[in-house]
Amino acid sequence: MTTKEKNLLDLAKLYLPGGSNGNAITMDIIIEKGLGPKVWDIHGNEYIDYSLGSGPMLLGHSHPEVVDAVSSQITKGTTYFGLNKHMIDLAEEIISAVPCAESIRFANSGSEATFFAMRAARAFTQKEKILKFEGGFHGMSDYALMSMMPGKPQDFPIPTPDCEGIPESIRENVLIAPYNNSQITKQIIEKNHNEIGGIIVEPIQRVIPPKIEFLQSIRELATKYKIPLIFDEIVTGFRLDYGGAQTYYGVTPDICTLGKALSGGFPISAITGKKEIMEYFSSKNMSQNELVLQEGTMNGNPLCSIAALTTLKILKRPNTYKKLKQTGSQFIKAIKEKLFEFEIPAQITGEFCLFDIVFQNDPVVDYRSMLNRDKIKTKKLNKSLLDQGIYKNHSKYYLSTSHSEKEIEKTIDAIQLSFQKI
Ligand SMILES: Cc1ncc(COP(=O)(O)O)c(C=O)c1O
Numbered sequence: 001m002t003t004k005e006k007n008l009l010d011l012a013k014l015y016l017p018g019g020s021n022g023n024a025i026t027m028d029i030i031i032e033k034g035l036g037p038k039v040w041d042i043h044g045n046e047y048i049d050y051s052l053g054s055g056p057m058l059l060g061h062s063h064p065e066v067v068d069a070v071s072s073q074i075t076k077g078t079t080y081f082g083l084n085k086h087m088i089d090l091a092e093e094i095i096s097a098v099p100c101a102e103s104i105r106f107a108n109s110g111s112e113a114t115f116f117a118m119r120a121a122r123a124f125t126q127k128e129k130i131l132k133f134e135g136g137f138h139g140m141s142d143y144a145l146m147s148m149m150p151g152k153p154q155d156f157p158i159p160t161p162d163c164e165g166i167p168e169s170i171r172e173n174v175l176i177a178p179y180n181n182s183q184i185t186k187q188i189i190e191k192n193h194n195e196i197g198g199i200i201v202e203p204i205q206r207v208i209p210p211k212i213e214f215l216q217s218i219r220e221l222a223t224k225y226k227i228p229l230i231f232d233e234i235v236t237g238f239r240l241d242y243g244g245a246q247t248y249y250g251v252t253p254d255i256c257t258l259g260k261a262l263s264g265g266f267p268i269s270a271i272t273g274k275k276e277i278m279e280y281f282s283s284k285n286m287s288q289n290e291l292v293l294q295e296g297t298m299n300g301n302p303l304c305s306i307a308a309l310t311t312l313k314i315l316k317r318p319n320t321y322k323k324l325k326q327t328g329s330q331f332i333k334a335i336k337e338k339l340f341e342f343e344i345p346a347q348i349t350g351e352f353c354l355f356d357i358v359f360q361n362d363p364v365v366d367y368r369s370m371l372n373r374d375k376i377k378t379k380k381l382n383k384s385l386l387d388q389g390i391y392k393n394h395s396k397y398y399l400s401t402s403h404s405e406k407e408i409e410k411t412i413d414a415i416q417l418s419f420q421k422i
Contacts, residue, residue: 001028001043002042002043004042005030005041005042005043008030008042009027009028009030012027012030023054025051025391025392025393025394026386029041029045029386029391030042033061033062034049034053034057034061034062035060035061035062036060036061036062036400036402037049037060037061037400037402037403037404037407038061038407039061039391045389046389047386047389047390047391048389048390048391048403048407048410048411049061049391049392049400050390050391050392050393050396050397050398050399050411051391051392051393051398052398052400053265054260054393054398055234055235055239055260055261055354055398056259056260056261056262056263056264056265056266057264057265057400058238058239058260058261058264058311058315058353058398058400058401059264059311059314059315059400059401059402060400060401060402060403061265061402063264063311063314063402065310065313065314066264066265066307066310066311066314069306069307069309069310070266070303070306070307070310072306073086073302073303073306074303076302077302078301078302078303079297079298079301079302079303080301080302081297083300084300084301084302084305085302086302086305086306086309087106087300087301087302087305089305089309090106090300090305090308090309090312091104091106093309093312094258094262094270094272094312095272097238097242097243097312097316098237098243098244098246098247098256098258098272099243099246099247099252100231100246100252100253100254100255100256100272100273100274101256101272101273102272102273102274102275102278103272103273103274103275103278103279104270104271104272104278105270105271105272105278105281105294105299106268106269106270106299106300106305107268107269107270107271107294107296107299108267108268108269108296108298108299108304109139109259109267109269110138110139110232110234110257110259110260110269111138111139111140111141111144112139112269112296113139113234113257113258113259113269113270113271114138114139114141114144114200114230114232114234114257115139115141115143115144116271116281116292116294117198117200117230117232117255117256117257117271117273118130118141118143118197118198118200118230119292119294120228120255120271120273120277120278120280120281120292120294121197121198121227121228121230121254121255121277122197122198123280123290123292124197124228124276124277124280125196125197125198125226125227125228126197127194127195127196127197127227128173128195128197129172129173129174129175129192129195129196129197130143130173130174130175130196130197130198130199130200131157131174131175131176131177131185131188131189131192131196131198131199131200131227132144132146132147132174132175132176132177132199132200132201133176133177133178133179133185133201133202133205133366133367134147134150134153134156134176134177134178134179134366134367134368135147135148135149135179135205135206135208135366135367135368135370136148136179136200136201136202136205136206136232137202137206138200138202138232138234139234142166142167142170143170143173143174145161145162145163145166146159146160146161146162146166146170146171146174146176147159147160147162147174147176148162149162149367150162150367153367153368154176156176156177156178156184156188157175157176157177157188157192158176159171159174159175159176160176175188175192175196177189178366178367178368179201179205179208179210179214179365179366179367180205180208180210180211180214180365180366181214181365181366182211182213182214182217182218185214185217185218185221186217186221189218189221189225189227190221193225193227196225196227197227197228198227198228198229198230199218199221199222199227199228199229199230200230200232201215201218201229201230201231201232202231202232202235202236203215203231203232203233203236203244203245203246203248203249203251204235204236204240204245204350204351204354205366205367206395206396207349207350207354207355207356207358207364207395207396208349208350208364208365208366208370209349209350209351210249211365212249212250212251215249215251216251219251219252219253222254228253228254228255228273228274228277229253229254229255230253230254230255230256230257230273231244231245231246231253231255231256231257232256232257233245233246233256233257233258234257234258234259234260234269235260235261235354236248237256237257237258237259237260237261237262238258238261238262238311238312238315239260239261239353239354240321240351240353241321242315242316242320242321244256244258253273254273254274254277255271255272255273255274255277255278256271256272256273257269257270257271257272258270258272261311261315262308262311262312263304263307263308263311264307264308264310264311265307266303266304266307266308267298267304268300268301268304268305268307268308271294280292281294315401320401323401324352324353324399324401325352325353327352327399327403327404327405327408328351328352328353328355328399329352330405330408331397331399331403331408331411331412332348332352332355334408334412335348335357335412335415336348338412338415338416338419339357339419341419342419342420344359344419345359345360345361346358346359346360346377347360347361347363347364349364350396350397352399353398353399354396354397354398354399355396355397356395356396356397357378357381358370358373358378359373359374359375359377359378360372360373360374377422378394378395380418380421380422381415381418381419381422382394384414384417384418384421384422385411385414385415385418388414388417388418389410389414390411390414
């Protein structure tokens, strides 16, 4: 560590609670630049990046076409509050790509988008409770931070607040079900459907893939009881496929939220879905007591909108997802071979573009099924990889279209060395 780096880290400790922005993968590195599949710290160390800014950089860092598009907009102004052409073009492109999308509103982050989606669902149904799944992550709102990572999980459907500062009253408005468990989820919905205003689910919960029958069963129950089904596609949108997880798994929700991969690293998110629900955001069509407010200073600003439009233009090109899938599948196969070679009790869970190595033998199907995984091994592996120039989130590898065989090979070498050590 250089003196410059140390001084900056000391300042971070002085000024930022916990010395971090709340996100840090490690508190010992300050990132200075990112290009393609790599990032560099201020010391000049190079890392192959599987964090991708926690997901947004699906095209890799600083994609030249996104940079050009954004640069050309910057000289024309960055935000106007009113309508702009890029936002309208972006709305059209998303609606043509995403199966559930008929009408759309923009916000700035995933947390906002899921918050507004839940609010719209409650207004539409005139029912207050939200059903969410244990271990599901939907951002930082009070509703989302219920049983996202309960230390002592309670009996379903009782929620546990994930942090301090969440009003007691929120507990009354959230029900918790086990992900991938159609039977218990059905029981909870059947018992409480008169009070459930919306069902929110990550189509892939963190790195746990869905059983297709589970997604289908919540779709059927939501339809039966006229409860809006919200897919939180902040992670999966435009990542698994151009039409997101709903295209990939063939199950269409009523509303979905989009963010991260949508925009090449610029802060924009979206709430999109059926017109009859989205209309609640319209002051023209709704009376004052029906209207759902959804306003934001930077919503749909031209800078983020053109970044997103350009990102989508690139992602839409032929073979983008085919190639990403090939690279991801090869990567996963190579890790599996190493696990086998070293006889390590572990599995890879997730999909080709987002996955993790979980050190346990029992199948990973929901939050509780992962509670006994060997977290120490994961920590050791992550530390060893970081020391070898592999930068990733604690519990996920995100793959970008810019990762080539070269980076994958280097990573596999680092994984092999780490397995030897642990
Ligand atoms: C599924 C999901 N929903 C919502 C969010 C919140 O998004 P943001 O961090 O942009 O607020 C995240 C963030 O990781 C997420 O993974």
